[in-house]
Amino acid sequence: MNRFLSIVLHAHVPWVRHPESPRCLEEDWLFEAISESYLPLLDVLHRLRDEEVPYRVTMNFSPVLLEMLQDPMLRDRAQAYLERALALAQRESMRESAPETHRRLAAWYAARFSSLRDMYVDRWQRDLVRAFRELQETRHLEITATAATHAVLPLLLQVPETVRAQISVGAETYEKTFGTPARGFWLPECAYVHALSGLIRETGADWTIVEAHAFGPERSGAEPNAGCGPRGLAFFRRDLASSRQAWDADTGYPSDPRYREFYRDVGLEAPPEALSDYLEGSPVRRFTGLKMYRITGGEGDKEWYDPGAARAAALEHAKDFVDARADQLRTLAAEVEPGEPPPILVCACDVELFGRWWFEGPQFFEEMLRLLSKRDDMILTTPTEYLLRCGGSAALPSVEPMPSSWSEEGYFASWLSDENTWIYPELHRRATQLLRVVQACEEDGDTLEEPLGSHRRRCVSQMIRELQLAQSGDWPMLMRNETSRDYATRRAKEHLSHFDTLWKAYASASEDSQSTLERIEKQNPIFPDLKPSRHHPDRQPSLLD
Template identity: 45%
Template sequence: MLSDPLLRDRYLRHLGRLGGLLERECDRNQVDKSLFALSEFYRDFFAETRRTFAEEWDCDLLGVFRHLRGTGALEITASAATHAILPILQPPGAAHAQIAIGCNQFRETFGGDPSGFWLPECAYSTEIAKLLQAENIRWFIVDAHALEQALAPARRGSFAPCFTKAGPAAFARNVHASRQVWSADQGYPGDPAYRDFYRDVGFDLSPEELSPFPKGSFTGIKYHRVTGRDVPMKEIYDRTAAEETARRHARHFVERCIAELGSVQADDWNPIVIAPFDAELFGHWWFEGPIFLEQVILAAAENQLLLTTPSEFLRQNPTQQVSEPAT
């Protein structure tokens, strides 16, 4: 999909229309200092997005990912052909087709075999492990309970993978790390300083002001912050405060990961914290998410917290318990 010329062209035209709308927004908001500053921010933000995509990346996002994979900066995993819950698919053979098509698409796109596989919704069964082994997949990720309640309980909990009897290793995502980001009550994205996703000029402006965007659509131009739960009047978004909040949350996240690792009695083995999240969270639902990721990387380096990938971890720690994860 990302290589489709039609979609690339539509994306560029969309960014062009956004630029026109934002020029009008800058004019409309001149009397309001806060809104005018936000209008300018969005105008520059989307202009830079268009420049990066069209000029720096030559409209080839997959090429950027291929380059980063080639340098070792990223490990990219395969996944199912569609977001299918593999263990319950019918008829027999459907799960095999989903996995095989996903792996073949990976090979076609990146020119090599995938080492890891993302199971949609982390849904697992013993048969799925066999299908992954048939594609030479070396690891996948499950929810924490899958190792905690494994047939042979994981002696190291979610802090180390277990090899399945079929072959691939199962890594369990860390409950506490996940909760810090995903929890509706405790998660970072709900902080009052962050940009509110749902309040959008597509709902606030008149059809004439929005043209050519239809009334009631999300434009990506949002002037308000979360402010609080069930707050009818959202306050104006403060970009500087939001960025500082993201930096603070990143430092807190790294501190929590270090504390998690420090709580493990691991004299003769290396523990790992697995923290997987949907990519759409960062930048889409959580506008400041990319800043958070950048600051996590910087804070990890500053605190000597090693960042790694499952494949690299297995290369350095090849001896692990054999068990069968719970479903």
């Protein structure tokens, strides 16, 4: 009996485009993900392809991330980030007051950042989306769709039309970017309730992934890892054992003392004079990507980082991971009755785990794919290919997934706390206002399908953008963190304020309102092909059937 393994990676960074600030600290979230995760993984995936090592991996990119990766200003700033890091590493490698081991590691980082810079600028011409799209075209990747702004969809269902808009904008952005409809749909935060099934199916997607307990509180041996749910949508159950091994910072592979320590960064520890060029006069210290110590153990003194020892650990852990999945699948295969679909494990996690949070993750990932290519006891596949082998979702056992998410609490409490619940009435009120605007336009004979230059059309389109950016699940999550609460609160309130400003500008074609519209459009130029008519309430059947 065939046994299947599917690796699913989710890539997302919040919308952190700040044209008003040349060195916005939060934009570094994007640049760190590019330098530590996306570029190293692209290097791995293209190298394996060129060496004809067979693999099939599933990925998705949030539409806001796709927009940022293609934004000219952010591309300029990403290149500048890599070049600043390279220059800092070169200076640190020659700083006489630094220990010899520090200088040696700085030289190692200089070589690394030089390679990353060449990869980004010369090899990929700063177009990482194209680099990933090429891997889909050669059938090494299956890239899937997800919601527009990483919204936690179950929490927006008080105004169902806004959930449909999140899903449809996500699907349309995917098709525009990759040239074909997506077969799968990633639920942000794996947040699911029954009402979402039909909306996902409307996009043409065949499957999605839910957290393990959506199929039941504990695995008894009888629950499937894939099933056919409402509207014929296939559901894949995220495997917890593989997640804990690869993701858990306390007990999983990333906790190994040989790996790089995340928090000990040159930008937080070097003498101020050594950082003056890098910080460009700013008194605010920041991560630089130059981290000289290994985890070591506990919170005490740290020992120097050893790249060779860390690589050896990554190779060991890759073998352990592959062997553990083979054991799991062997056990599952023994439970399969004649005529039932073959066993599958779906290992799903954030792309940023590999590199940004676990520096050696890309080395682990490469070795894992190499080892899997040599196994004959399991087949690396994608959910779409698994369904094709099974004969479609109808061949799977029936399931009724329960409300769930992959957050720490397992449901929606992470986005419903004292720090963040204020946002939902504000979001619902503006979503309702938007429906009224769209309906009023059409009652006036304005279908909102006229040329993009129309003032009213532009106002409504930008209102949708601002509402969807305010709906991002990142803001309520970050509001729970003391260090990021102020930024997240400010961002959410800013998008809500923009919506209100545009609401007023919509009714006026004055010079001031035109100027206001242009300013907000330039600040958040996301989703240029929005279709406002999708928000018309008369076109939305009940989503709660």
